[in-house]
Amino acid sequence: MSDAPATDERSSIPVRTAGLAAGLGAWILWSAIILTGSGPIIINNVIAGAAIGAFAAYTAGWPDGGALPSIAAPLIVVLLGLWVIAAPFVLEVPADRLFWSNVISGLLVVALAGGSVYGSWQLTRSTATGV
Template sequence: MSQTADSQSPMPVRTAAFAAALGAWILWSGVILTGTGLIIANNFVVGGLIAFFAAYTAGWPNGGRLPAIVAPALVVVFGLWTVAAPFVLGVTIDRVLWSNVISGVLVVLLAAGSVYGSWHLTQSSTTGV
């Protein structure tokens, strides 16, 4: 007997949706917070990737065409890079630095919840519980 949509945990969908929203913030934060240099392009690309893969996870928490753990795991990696990027790229504007650190940590935490939720969803669907 397989799980119905009503009995599945909403955790991977909700955490991924919040991570996607943070990805959208990261995408525009370099411009909104008037960053300078490579951090603007970095945040645009990485924020877009976070938003894309997190939205993919929210849309297909069981994985869709990808194994269930791949998209949220990529979001974790991109979140970690978001935290490290201002230090690696030598950002001197505090508001940009702290925006990246706080947003990146939140993305990592939310994506880790999505990884766990997607893994749990996959495990329960393969065991039929």
């Protein structure tokens, strides 16, 4: 028996990007309260942030997909990130800290979840080819 640890050939980048997206989901959830928002953006951010956090954490916890196809959860996070970007415009939030928090957080979520989608796609493709 060898003392060398077993290595996994798969990349850990999709898991890490999903974990960071989950952290951003927590920020989005609390941002409307911390940055003193008003109106429907508060409920929007709580629901969207909780959903981003849940699906991103699911992706980080089960990178091979678990009960869902491996690409489904990160793809949902990408769509939710796009909604977080669009929400201040749709809900007519004044251009203040909460407006920019949503836009920047949404962009980061889309970028991180996009990386996770790509990584999940690579994992699915390599598993399908038997590599």
